[in-house]
Amino acid sequence: QKxxxxxxGPLSVPEGAIVSLNCTYSNSAFQYFMWYxxxxxxxxxxxxxxxxxGNKEDGRFTAQVDKSSKYISLFIRDSQPSDSATYLCxxxxxxxxxxxxxxxxxxxxxxxx
Amino acid sequence: EAGVTQSPTxxxxxxxxxxxxxxxxxxxxxxxxxYQQALGLGxxxxxxxxxxxxxxxxxFPPRFSGRQFPNYSxxxxxxxxxxxxxxLYLCASSLVGSAETQYFGPGTRLLxx
Numbered sequence: 182q183k184x185x186x187x188x189x190g191p192l193s194v195p196e197g198a199i200v201s202l203n204c205t206y207s208n209s210a211f212q213y214f215m216w217y218x219x220x221x222x223x224x225x226x227x228x229x230x231x232x233x234x235g236n237k238e239d240g241r242f243t244a245q246v247d248k249s250s251k252y253i254s255l256f257i258r259d260s261q262p263s264d265s266a267t268y269l270c271x272x273x274x275x276x277x278x279x280x281x282x283x284x285x286x287x288x289x290x291x292x293x294x
Numbered sequence: 295e296a297g298v299t300q301s302p303t304x305x306x307x308x309x310x311x312x313x314x315x316x317x318x319x320x321x322x323x324x325x326x327x328x329y330q331q332a333l334g335l336g337x338x339x340x341x342x343x344x345x346x347x348x349x350x351x352x353x354f355p356p357r358f359s360g361r362q363f364p365n366y367s368x369x370x371x372x373x374x375x376x377x378x379x380x381x382l383y384l385c386a387s388s389l390v391g392s393a394e395t396q397y398f399g400p401g402t403r404l405l406x407x
């Protein structure tokens with residue numbers, strides 16, 4: 182079982198729809214949960230991060246973490262064609278010094294005009 | 295403020311050769327991370343440098359190595375290149391102790407023939 186599972190998609194939705202992107206994980210030591218957006222042939226762009234469980238909102242984006250279920254979500258409201266990209270979830274634990282993030286493989290999102 | 299920069303953007307090598315990739319972090323960031331994004335595998339953590347020292351490495355062979363310079367820029371060296379080393383190599387930087395907020399560069403696309 183991989184540490185982080187993410188449906189690769191593609192996920193295609195009409196413009197204006199609410200998008201739900203999800204990841205599941207197996208390592209209970211993960212404490213920080215990040216969402217990145219990656220456009221084709223570009224580096225990943227940090228959208229937001231959450232510590233432990235709970236919700237966090239930033240504009241049209243809402244991140245949710247449910248540590249009891251080992252499940253995280255990213256919701257995008259009022260989706261726009263410019264949101265079309267690959268969305269990567271990433272995680273790390275809180276132990277010791279900083280180290281590498283563990284990524285999901287990404288979900289390819291297509292917003293249809 | 296300038297983001298993370300990487301050079302070259304593309305690199306073509308043949309099997310057995312050595313590749314050198316370079317990264318300049320965001321000003322003020324002392325931690326530099328390297329990741330490999332190979333087709334179908336997602337982002338895999340390679341190396342983490344901070345204050346000139348290698349702090350951690352992922353599950354990669356020793357022919358992947360690097361260093362960090364006094365100005366915090368970094369170099370990734372891949373020796374004895376193999377075909378499966380073909381990938382996008384991404385560099386990220388963060389403030390020390392803030393691995394949950396890593397900012398990525400555009401990457402170097404390495405092709406091994």
